[in-house]
Amino acid sequence: DAGVTQSPTHLIKTRGQQVTLRCSPKSGHDTVSWYQQALGQGPQFIFQYYEEEERQRGNFPDRFSGHQFPNYSSELNVNALLLGDSALYLCASSLASGLAQPQHFGDGTRLSIL
Amino acid sequence: AQSVSQHNHHVILSEAASLELGCNYSYGGTVNLFWYVQYPGQHLQLLLKYFSGDPLVKGIKGFEAEFIKSKFSFNLRKPSVQWSDTAEYFCAVNLPSSASKIIFGSGTRLSIRP
Numbered sequence: 001d002a003g004v005t006q007s008p009t010h011l012i013k014t015r016g017q018q019v020t021l022r023c024s025p026k027s028g029h030d031t032v033s034w035y036q037q038a039l040g041q042g043p044q045f046i047f048q049y050y051e052e053e054e055r056q057r058g059n060f061p062d063r064f065s066g067h068q069f070p071n072y073s074s075e076l077n078v079n080a081l082l083l084g085d086s087a088l089y090l091c092a093s094s095l096a097s098g099l100a101q102p103q104h105f106g107d108g109t110r111l112s113i114l
Numbered sequence: 115a116q117s118v119s120q121h122n123h124h125v126i127l128s129e130a131a132s133l134e135l136g137c138n139y140s141y142g143g144t145v146n147l148f149w150y151v152q153y154p155g156q157h158l159q160l161l162l163k164y165f166s167g168d169p170l171v172k173g174i175k176g177f178e179a180e181f182i183k184s185k186f187s188f189n190l191r192k193p194s195v196q197w198s199d200t201a202e203y204f205c206a207v208n209l210p211s212s213a214s215k216i217i218f219g220s221g222t223r224l225s226i227r228p
Contacts, residue, residue, distance in 0.1 A: 004157070033214060042204050042218030043119075043158070055216045090158070102148070105158040105214065 004106035008089050012112045013081050021076040021109045025093030031055075034066060034104060035090040043090055049074050050096050078111075083088040086113045116141045117131070118207050121220035127195055128227045132161055135190040135222050137205030145190040148206040148216070164188065175199070178228075197228045 005024045025032050028068050031050045035043035038098055045058035049068035063079045072093075088110050092103035127133060131205045139145060149161040149204040162173025179190045188205060205219040 031214070031215075035183045040220070041119075042206075043216075045215045045217065048214040050214075060213065066165075090147075092158075102160045104160075107157045112188055 004093050004104050006089075006106040006109050008109060009107070010102060010112070012114060014073075014114050015081055015083060017081050018057060018077065018079045018080060019089055019111060020072045021078075021089050021091075021111070022073065023076070023091030024073045026104045029093035029095050029104070030072050031094045031096045032072065033092045033094070034074070034076045034094065036060070037088040037090055037108070039087070047077070049082075081113050086111060097114050116207065116209070116217050118205050118217055118219035120203075120205055120222050122222045123220070124223045124225070126185065126225045126227065129197055130194050133190070133192040133195045133199070133224070135203055135205075135224070137188045137190065137219060138186050139188065139205075139207045139217075140186065141209065144210055145207050146210060147175070147181060148208075149173065149188075149190050150204045150206060150218075152202040152204070152221075154201065161190070161203070176188070195224075195226050197226045200224060200226045 007022045012042050027060040034046040037043040037102045045056040048055045052068045065077045087109040088111045090108045095104045117140045121136050127180050146166040150158045151161045152158045162171050164171045164181050172178045175194050204221045204222045206216045208216045
């Protein structure tokens with residue numbers, strides 16, 4: 001049973017650069033959420049994608065954008081990277097329904113900004 | 115804005131000791147509540163969840179949590195911990211009206227002495 005897979009595992013960038021992170025949801029899931037987890041903190045909700053559209057967004061600037069593809073996989077793009085963007089980026093997938101569905105998390109992408 | 119507070123940042127216990135991790139949230143309406151666990155080197159996993167009904171919720175690996183609405187609390191308990199319970203524990207909440215957005219606490223690191 002394929003869980004949530006994320007790539008790459010680690011990434012090092014410099015300030016001002018742009019980065020793209022990728023996520024494949026758990027088999028059968030159609031909804032993808034992205035979270036940022038800074039060191040020593042809990043995950044913070046960035047946004048969620050369903051039916052290839054952004055369904056809800058957390059308190060993150062427009063430098064953070066995303067995309068969902070017809071096969072339900074998703075990308076997180078961050079432009080004009082800042083030192084403060086260094087964090088573990090988590091992808092979570094779930095099945096859309098009227099009730100809150102537990103989200104299944106990937107192992108994350110560790111992004112370091114120099 | 116909704117928030118989740120976990121007051122214990124690091125808890126150290128001996129094997130067989132009883133565990134209680136505190137979690138308080140700030141929202142006066144109906145909420146869905148979760149506890150997630152992250153074992154060393156692994157991804158976040160759902161430990162248990164509360165949506166409605168019996169306020170005492172049983173999860174995996176002998177964990178349980180009690181929802182006390184009057185105290186806005188959802189504390190996690192286990193009568194006898196094992197060394198394998200060493201992990202980071204996150205309390206989380208979302209609103210039924212905003213089912214896609216999960217708000218996490220900052221986490222409690224649990225260390226078990228063998």
